[in-house]
Amino acid sequence: MARRAPEAGGLLLRLHTGATLLFLYAPIVVLVVFSFTSDSFGVRWTGFTLRWYQRLFSDERLIGATLNTLLVATVATLIATVIGTMLAFAMERYRFRGRTGLEALLYVPIVIPEIVMALALLGFFALAFGLIDAWFGVRPVMGLATVIIAHVAFTVSFVVVVVRTSLKNFDVRLEEAAADLGADAWQTFRRITLPLIMPGIIGGALLGFTLSLDDFIITFFTTGPGTSLLPVEVYGQVKRAITPKINALSTLMLVASITLVFLSQFIQWRGRRSS
Template identity: 50%
Template sequence: MTEQTINPPVRPALSEIDFNYGQIRRDMLMRRVGKVLFLLNPIISYFFLWAPIVVLVVLSFNKSKTVSVWGGFTTDWYAEIFNGTSQFTGDMVVALRNTLFIAVISTVISTIIGTMVSIALERGFFPGKKIVDAVLYLPVVIPEITQAVSLAVFFKFLFDTIQALSGQRVTLGFGTIIIGHVVFSVSFVVITIRGRLSDMNPRYEEAARDLGANEWQTFWRVTFPLILPGIISGALLAFTLSLDDYIVTFFTNGVGTNTLPIFVYGLLRKAVSPEINAISTVLLVASMVLVGFSLFIQGRGANRT
């Protein structure tokens, strides 16, 4: 045994320790300030996110036609929109029909392509898989204006080439808008479905193949029912993104293909009326319902797995 073990060092009494009370007070003050700032951070962030939306919804019930004066509560603007008595009813119905047509077609295409790509990336092994996986996230991370300009330049180059080779003049229209919406929607569909596939036990598929099922039967009887909540969630997300998109649609639309977001922006350039606020509120509610339903289906499917 050493001398240090036999005679351990004597700890000084608390009265003999020189406390730095000023430093302790500063540390306690910084902790309190940190807690307050930690609580204020989400409040301020959500305020800047939701305050404009709340103002929009409130002004959609304003009886006055000017946004600077509150004339009382009314639902007349919503009644005019749904009854067809609004001055914008005709053009708005056409824009809404175009919006729904583009959203449905692009959603169907995005969901089919996204499902196939998800299964290939999650279950398959092929050269260039990491490159495809990285490129797939580009529409999510790059600015939407960059994507819109690149699509416009691509279509310009493509149409000029077709005209030079065949003499046929091709213009922007529903086809170019749908392609543009599919380009940015596929990534979100793939992300949603891959999340569902990663939680699924691959032994279910292996057991089906061991029992004599081929790849096609395994997909429709085992894989597809299990990833169906993810497919529905991805489809609803793609539909919502297409329904609300303005930038890509603006750069890829042609004559007679205005959508509801473009129609609303055109009205804003003239004047801000309560009818515009009401239309925007209807779009907001529709988007929130679709996103909420998508999250509900995805969460319910995860609980069942």
């Protein structure tokens, strides 16, 4: 940590950061404000109401879809982060036959157009389920599990890209020093490597989570009867009209995530102080 420059950033940097945050939050402020408007088009301020929040709480389908989406994003991100970090290590630390081929394969999930991937996965699951049916006599149906598998599939590569960035700038001498001091490979990884590349891993995981939350096309084609997810519901609403009900939902999710972030920071801060 001593490597960080003492100053927190010049005035220009502060101004830029402020302006960028303003840009990032402008639409957020708009959607929060309009979750309280009495205008049913959700585009004008015509007075204060909590009507949309009431409507939201009575919409079981939307709430179910939200919970499904959070579940999928969390599980898919956990799996993708573990697999992706392992792959990143293999790619950065080893030379092996077929490495270039793997490199190309790794970028496929990033460069493949979503619609192509969605239809390919749809065909794949249909085929696999047909085989399972033929062999075991039970036919699985698409649902949360297939959505999770698909989301892991397309988030892994994003995790790999970000984690590799951390590994590329990694000073290998630190690991060698640990080994010289008698640490075995696992200890070196746990105590030295992992903490140092943690920002990369967390960045990759956050990226994966964000992608998973928002994915519409792949989700649409890999979900099944009765399993509804938020992006699919919202996309359907666009066809008709996005009501302030969706704004209300977004506002609640926003409040929840901000609370969660600050709470975790607070707990860490307390932990550091007491130790």
